Amino acid sequence: MPRFTALPTDLVQAYRAGGPDAFGNPPERKILDGAGNPCRHCLRNIPAGSEMLVLAHKPFDGTHPYAEVGPIFLCAGECARGGGADLPDILTTSPDYLIKGYSADDRIVYGTGTITPTPDIQARVAAIFADPDVAYIHVRSARNNCYQTRIDRDA
Structure with a gap:
């Protein structure tokens, strides 16, 4: 069964x-004053009133045409790394998400990208992984294209 993979704790x-983000800047620290924003480490929404980090993140090694960079949020305080086979909390707050498969050399596998209704995510993931060229999947916001999480094949 595929597993949702949060950002590494280190x-x-x-x-x-205060380490540099994808553009060499320190993360911004903000107090969340509204609805929870999704933490890419615990894969839960950051509670209103909590401190959070906002930074540019590139979920790829190196630079190449497919190495997208975008804003993400993280809990500023300690949180346990999320992940596993179950749909994480951060993927239950929007009606749909952009899901697309990538090859082992970090290139988009064309034909896999789709805006997927939240209840259909698990089925769409299984369909994408049916393509042997897909090494992993990214989930992004369907509205803002922000990186949410990675999905890996079961080991």
Whole structure:
């Protein structure tokens, strides 16, 4: 069964310590004053009134034409790394998400990208992984294209 993979704890700890984001800037610290924003580490929504980090993140190694960079949010305080086979909380707050498969060399596998209704995510993931060229999947916001999480094949 595929597994949802949160950002690595060591990377998140580096951001929390002021380490540079994808553009070399320290993460911005904000107090969340409204509805929860999705933390890419615990894969839960950050509670209103909590401190959060806002930063540019590139979920790829190196630079190449498919290495998208975009804003993400993280809990500013400690949180347990999320992930696993179940749909994470952060993917239950929107009616749909952009889902697309990538090859082992980090290139989009054309024909896999689709805006998927939230209740259909698991079925769409299974259909994308039926393509042997797909090594992993990214889930992004359907409205803002923000990276949400990675989905890996079961080991």
